Amino acid sequence: MDYNFNEIEKRWQQYWKENKTYKVDIDNGRPKFYVLDMFPYPSGAGLHVGHPLGYIASDIFSRYKRLRGFNVLHPMGYDAYGLPAEQYAIQTGQHPEITTVKNIARYREQLDKIGFSYDWDREVRTCDPAYYKWTQWAFLKMFGSYYDMEQDKALPIENLVKHFEKCGTAGCNAYSGEEHDFTAEQWNAMSKVQKNDVLMDYRIAYRGKTMVNWCAALGTVLANDEVSEGLSIRGGYPVEQKVMNQWCLRVSAYAGRLLRDLDSLNWSDSIKETQRNWIGYSEGAEMKFPIVGSDEHLLIFTTRADTIFGVTFMVLAPESEYVDMVVTAEQKQAVDAYLAEVKHKTERERMIEKKVSGVFSGSYAVNPITGKEIPIYISDYVLAGYGTGAIMAVPAHDSRDYAFARHFGLPIIPLIEGADVSEESFDAKEGVMVNSSNDFLQLNGLQVKEAIAKTKVFIEEKQIGRVKVNYRLRDAIFSRQRYWGEPFPIYYDEDNQPQPLSESDLPLQLPEVDKFLPTETGEPPLGRAKNWTAPNGRPLELCTMPGFAGSSAYYLRYMDPHNDAALVSREANNYWRQVDLYVGGTEHATGHLIYSRFWNKFLYDLGYVCEPEPFSKLINQGMIQGRSNFVYRIKDTNTFVSLNLKKNYDVTPIHVDVNIVDNDVLDIEKFRAWRPEFATAEFILEDGKYICGWAIEKMSKSLFNVVNPDDIVKEHGADTLRLYEMFLGPVEASKPWDTKGIEGVDRFLRKLWGLFFKGDRLLVSDEKASPEALKSLHKLIKKVTGDIETFSYNTSVSAFMICVNELSSMRCTSREVLQQLVVVIAPFAPHIAEELWHALGCEGTVCDAEWPEWNDEYLKEANVNYTVMFNGRPRFNIEVPAGTDQAQVQQVALSNPAAEKWLAGNAPKKVIVVQNKIVNVVV
């Protein structure tokens, strides 16, 4: 009986399915372990060989943990809402749901072939009403909550209302977008609409005018993490800044906790660092600069309070609310022209130009420490969204202020001893202060850091300002002017005020529309839906939620996926708690992984979940790159020249489908059939073969380097695919896929099979295992057990190969050895393991076996070999009984006849004995 992987794999997959082998339930008698993959967006292209890398790694870990006696939760589902299905719908008219369901079926089919141990009874889809009911529910909770900074947690908004009714804003420590200051009487006198407006500034989910990333081509706003370098991540369309009334999540309220709690997570340093940068902690001071001829003042934020004596002008962001306040009649025209110019630029254009631009407002401000009057400018190098949208400019010590001052001929006052500011600014936070003392404040002679501290104390004492921490992290923009997403459980009342639906009205189902485009009046697609009204007849919100809404709490839903009374029951949450191992790509570092943490913390604050963090350990699998092949066409001909002959010709490289190339040799017939224009192609061969060139690139359809896992499974089997993906290199590294190397794994599995079977005959016997066989096996168990916890699966696969080679050359037929071998291999190659387990006549499935422990007794050597080196060069070997002490080893080494030659009559200066391995003699 040969190793017939197709038959074996099909049979066992069927068996697992029928017997629900991987179904899990709460079991208080066993420790739990939760292993999660980032669920995929089911794209139309299907899976390529790179996608399952992380899934295979996590599957190995799950199966291992199960063998270790853990009750393992290992679910899978689909992130089913998203732009591509909707873009496709716009182009073809096909409903995104149909496309999505079709793509999911295809994904499932592909996943099933690889033999994962998912509990498919727990599958979730974000577009399923039974699922998004809980996305909407969480949104309602956020709408009904505010952030209390004293308790450092979210609380019901009713608490805040009660406080306002009793005390107004006095003693109120709630996080808000706008500062409010009113008494209880004032609050109680407010109209319903006014009260709503005030509360909106406190709600965790709020609707407000904010600067958004508007993508005209996609017809929607985007969150910051959906934009890179001024272009949309999806599609690469230009994005502009625009003030719009949008739903947002007050993620910024959680900035401090999101930053602090990173320390408790077992994530890679690089991804934690990325999140730290994205959150962007910066400690500084807010200072008031009075406006000349006005009672008002400018509030600015600075990290360089020490440079107050060098402030020679002020700059406002074009969108700043201060602009109207300070523009004088004479300057109005110039300012308006500038604002118009800035408005029309996309963010990308601003970034590319990087040209100094700005305009004088006509007003002056007073430096609160020097009393000097300084001009106020408006320029787009100041961002409205950070700090207060206004800055004090210190050209001598800030490169942006420097460029601006040079351009507008403004004075530059150096404040640090020895700083040369004739060519560029001196930005470093080091040196001794000069030009920085007057009757009020004396900083001269201090180090920069001392000066910052002293100034902060001074401004707080004099009430010129206060110490302030700023975060770069912005609130998440939560509206999308799109169809294919979760509808908001929000309607608009008679005063056009947004109001929450009641929980009993959830899920609010996505309505049907005739087209997936905005309405003629420019409203989002939901504007086309008939009877899109709340049960009370009022109109519903027309925007839908963004992609990250559905993916923010899906790991909780897997714990209790069919519960229609709660997102997750207390019982299920208390048992499964949090994800113990999360596997996915780094591309989610500043998106999903921030939003999920935020969402979880919010639910934690309200007492719905028991852990403050969702993912305790995170592994980022690397990308699998494609290995592209090229043919070389001689210019203006249809003749192709083989790789090593191309230097003699003027050639154009052309990507060729890697599936018609074997080991860089082109299949000429398939090439001619590939494309009509190549049907008549001629070739200049070397050694009768056409050799293609190659390059490592992104795996992509357009580069013809996509390898489909289905093809690999069909030709080599799922176990081979699994082992080979792991063998390629460390899970976390990016590495190129090259199908040719798969032969090695193929051979390994056949050798493994050959240990058990010769033809139809089972070779296994009940003979006692030889010490060599036991040593080989236990070396393997020790190695793999260590590797699994550190995800070094590539070296585990090597260890399997070595062990099987050894056992096979010693013709080991011992049942006890082979049975343990099967268990150790089972997480990696579950199908063949099941088959062999069965062949050995073992009970049940190998999934429920017990992971073997290694025994150091078997690994012990009777004698130990030392390499004797002289001055670092290996010269001869000695053998001593194990456990010989170092002094004796030295003795043996130096009394060896060969030592004389290398000592050459000299006494050794020093002798070092290391780790049962080396004796180094320094002469």
Next chain:
RNA sequence: GCCCGGAUGGUGGAAUCGGUAGACACGAGGGACUUAAAAUCCCUUGGCCAUUGCGGCUGUGUGGGUUCAAGUCCCACUCCGGGUACCA
């Protein structure tokens, strides 16, 4: 610019605490079996020199350093990948 990673044969990659660099696999070359091919098995395979045998030198991006001993630690640099960017 700033912050993280990384650089080892023709290729993917091994190398716990500093301890014989190149495990394992692919590819390549040679051989056995075969009418032949496939499959399988055996040998060689970092480079240079020597080869009848032993062997010798060199070698982990570059240049220094610490050490009996450096891919591994320290300093300086080059290149590559990723993140982020008028964040005051």
